[in-house]
Amino acid sequence: MGSEWTMLGSFTATVMIAYTVFDKFIPAHIRSYVQIYAHKLIGFLSPYIQITFPEFSGERLKHSELFTAIQTYLVETSSQGARKLKAEPANNSNSPFLLSMDDNEQITETFQGVKLWWGSHKTMLKTQSFSFYPSSDEKRFYTLTFHKRHRDIISRTYIPHVLEQGKSIKLKNRQLKLFTNSCYTGWGGYRKSKWSHLVFEHPARFETLAMEKTVKEEIIDDLLTFKNGKEYYDKIGKAWKRGYLLYGPPGTGKSTMIAAMANFMYYDVYDLELTAVKDNTQLRTLLIETTSKSIIVIEDIDCSLDLTGKRAVKKEKEKSGDVKDTIKKAEEEDSKESKVTLSGLLNCIDGIWSGCAGERIIIFTTNHVEKLDPALIRSGRMDKKIELSYCGYEAFKVLAKNYLDVDDHRLFSVVEGLLEETKITPADVAENMMPKSKSDNVETCLKKLIESLKKAKKKAEEDAEKKAEEEEEARLKEEKEKEQEQLAVEEAKSDEKAGKEVKENGFH
Numbered sequence: 001m002g003s004e005w006t007m008l009g010s011f012t013a014t015v016m017i018a019y020t021v022f023d024k025f026i027p028a029h030i031r032s033y034v035q036i037y038a039h040k041l042i043g044f045l046s047p048y049i050q051i052t053f054p055e056f057s058g059e060r061l062k063h064s065e066l067f068t069a070i071q072t073y074l075v076e077t078s079s080q081g082a083r084k085l086k087a088e089p090a091n092n093s094n095s096p097f098l099l100s101m102d103d104n105e106q107i108t109e110t111f112q113g114v115k116l117w118w119g120s121h122k123t124m125l126k127t128q129s130f131s132f133y134p135s136s137d138e139k140r141f142y143t144l145t146f147h148k149r150h151r152d153i154i155s156r157t158y159i160p161h162v163l164e165q166g167k168s169i170k171l172k173n174r175q176l177k178l179f180t181n182s183c184y185t186g187w188g189g190y191r192k193s194k195w196s197h198l199v200f201e202h203p204a205r206f207e208t209l210a211m212e213k214t215v216k217e218e219i220i221d222d223l224l225t226f227k228n229g230k231e232y233y234d235k236i237g238k239a240w241k242r243g244y245l246l247y248g249p250p251g252t253g254k255s256t257m258i259a260a261m262a263n264f265m266y267y268d269v270y271d272l273e274l275t276a277v278k279d280n281t282q283l284r285t286l287l288i289e290t291t292s293k294s295i296i297v298i299e300d301i302d303c304s305l306d307l308t309g310k311r312a313v314k315k316e317k318e319k320s321g322d323v324k325d326t327i328k329k330a331e332e333e334d335s336k337e338s339k340v341t342l343s344g345l346l347n348c349i350d351g352i353w354s355g356c357a358g359e360r361i362i363i364f365t366t367n368h369v370e371k372l373d374p375a376l377i378r379s380g381r382m383d384k385k386i387e388l389s390y391c392g393y394e395a396f397k398v399l400a401k402n403y404l405d406v407d408d409h410r411l412f413s414v415v416e417g418l419l420e421e422t423k424i425t426p427a428d429v430a431e432n433m434m435p436k437s438k439s440d441n442v443e444t445c446l447k448k449l450i451e452s453l454k455k456a457k458k459k460a461e462e463d464a465e466k467k468a469e470e471e472e473e474a475r476l477k478e479e480k481e482k483e484q485e486q487l488a489v490e491e492a493k494s495d496e497k498a499g500k501e502v503k504e505n506g507f508h
């Protein structure tokens, strides 16, 4: 036994010395030949095939979808088979953590009677080059090993099955994200804008959205037709996109509706802040980065895109005596402000409209639809225009159900009468109906609402009276001015006549 150990020891030592000699003294090109032939020899002798799935693919080191799908698939299957597991926080509410196969671990799976092995690997790269971009030294990949006689079943059936399963598990566990673009200063003082995200957890649903039932159903129908319309869009040769314009006074539920749409469609939301985008090029980059199944939102479009800005600066320059100073100031301001233009935005929308694969919805909101450039809201860009208006009786009933959990009450008829005569936003109705203390109940909350409806009605009447008075005053003033003008004209005429007479008398 002792001599066997000695032999094994000396054999190991010989192998190590041989390896060191091979690694140190044999030139690199010969080494790589030897390695290639050694692999070939092993491949010839071994009946097994191995496929590698790296984490990153492509020239730009894009995250491989294949890798992600396999990772998700293995999380579901590997937690039973693996001995070395890794626990990571889960981003879905079903379980607080996820168990997955640890690095450099292997599991066995049987698929339609075929035995195969999945390995999870991590290697550290020896990076020597200096890069401006942060790069990860870790290289992760999965390997799939199987007998070569099963090659067909693995490549034709098993891998597509893993991908499909991985994608559908991911979709099931997916959490909606809310992306916002923020501005930061990069290298050389260049201002950049990039997306950052957090979990989107807005409670808004169409059921809790206060608006007319028919309008709501129409919107839901429109969304569903869009969601299931891939083949139709393909058939007519149109990109799978849809644009909505939501308009109405503040507090009528535009943002709430966007949240309800996102929850209904199960789409991520990209809240695009145009003022944080430096120019049209940056805007394009941001839009290209958006993913499929998403809603791109530009709120208060009339405020974020100052169409008159340039002209205003120009006018100021013209007016001012010290032209140079004003121009310099304007240029400085200009470099700080967003230079996204309407045509830039339109080009971007049309660009991503046709260029990016997958379904996307774009939503513009505004309080002043009349201010918008017709080019922005023409059909094809904005396919559907939805007005969100003041609270009607139907909308009130939805809010009453949401906030007080009542379907009917003796005070409803009073509210109905007042709502017909008053303009109040759903946000104000909601605010009034929300119980504020323990002693508040349905009755007190409805009374509070009635009280503020009465106040709003009184104020509207007073405003109307005041407006009528002002109009009357303006009318009287105008009349007086006209009279005075008339008088002046008549006076001038009589003066002219008198002058003529004097002249004529003089000639005689």
Ligand SMILES: Nc1ncnc2c1ncn2[C@@H]1O[C@H](COP(=O)(O)OP(=O)(O)OP(=O)(O)O)[C@@H](O)[C@H]1O
Pocket: 208, 209, 210, 211, 248, 249, 250, 251, 252, 253, 254, 255, 256, 257, 366, 367, 388, 426, 427, 428, 430
């Ligand atoms: N139609 C509605 N249904 C349900 N709740 C609403 C509705 N409209 C407003 N609300 C309530 O009022 C609040 C403000 O509404 P929201 O932010 O959606 O208004 P908005 O139209 O986006 O206003 P703004 O034009 O100022 O952005 C919301 O938090 C919501 O609780």
Ligand SMILES: [Mg+2]
Pocket: 254, 255, 256, 299, 365
């Ligand atoms: Mg809003």
